[in-house]
Amino acid sequence: MSHAANHVNIAAYKFVTLENLEEMRAQYQAQCLELGLKGTVLLTPEGINMFVSGPRESIDRYLDWVRSDARLADLEWKESLSAEQSHKRMLVKIKKEIITMRMPLIKPELGRAPAVDAKTLKRWLDQGHDDDGVPVVMMETRNAFEVDVGTFENTLDYRIEKFSEFPDVVARHKNELEGKTVVTFCTGGIRCEKAAIHMKNIGYERVYQLDGGILKYFEEVGGDHYKGDCFVFDYRTALNPKLEPTETVQCFACRAVVTPRQQLAPEYVVGVSCPHCSGKESVAPAEPGENVAAG
Structure with a gap:
């Protein structure tokens, strides 16, 4: 089985006033579906935040399309490579804020x-x-x-x-x-x-x-x-200073970070529990935070 890093993961955001959010959501959903991309795009009145993964050609076409919007013409992004797409599905969401602070929106x-x-x-x-x-x-x-x-x-x-x-x-x-x-x-x-x-x-x-x-x-x-290392909000969980995935994982049940040493404990059962939540009553799978990897 090949482990070639043939998928590009881009993380990008920009604080910019956006008003046509419903229209943008439909456009982004259609574009990402057409290009076979996976990840998350958040559209808000104060700007855009995204983490999107796919083959190089698709990512390049997507970025050209995004930057064709004059408001996002100077959008900058960060890239990393992986052997598979770093998200399992594609979500385009409208939110009140790029990241929830509950203070006046950034202008x-x-x-x-x-x-x-x-x-x-x-x-x-x-x-x-x-x-x-x-x-x-x-x-x-x-x-x-x-x-x-x-x-x-x-x-x-x-x-x-x-x-x-x-x-x-x-x-x-x-x-x-x-x-x-x-x-x-x-x-x-x-x-x-x-x-x-x-x-x-x-x-x-x-x-x-x-x-x-x-x-x-x-x-x-x-x-x-x-x-x-640096925690990231995708399947890789953490990256080292060389931007390589580490052996650290995140518990499916409670979302706590589980180090390689903690993964050796009997309380660590993949997809079920970890030393942080084992034995606690009715731990339901937590939803990941609204942060995407640009956060």
């Missing part, structure tokens, strides 16, 4: 949060401060179970269970971070961009988002200053 035309690219961030972390000599603090915007798979060294991790908790947390800790340069980060850029815009709105003076998130950082500079 990119009103201004964006500053971003720092991977190479610049590595330099800052190497030297211990930004280019103005201000200490740099890394801030997690991901959920606690994602952080446990891997994160940057010496990171502020407020152990949030869902992103909608983030605004209250950063408001409470604002005074502690005065005089620091705060860099928010996440898997692929969505949550940290939204987080940084919100933080700027409530008065954080020096806040940046990591452009492209952890996955772009891995792609451009590798694993320096990062410990562990």
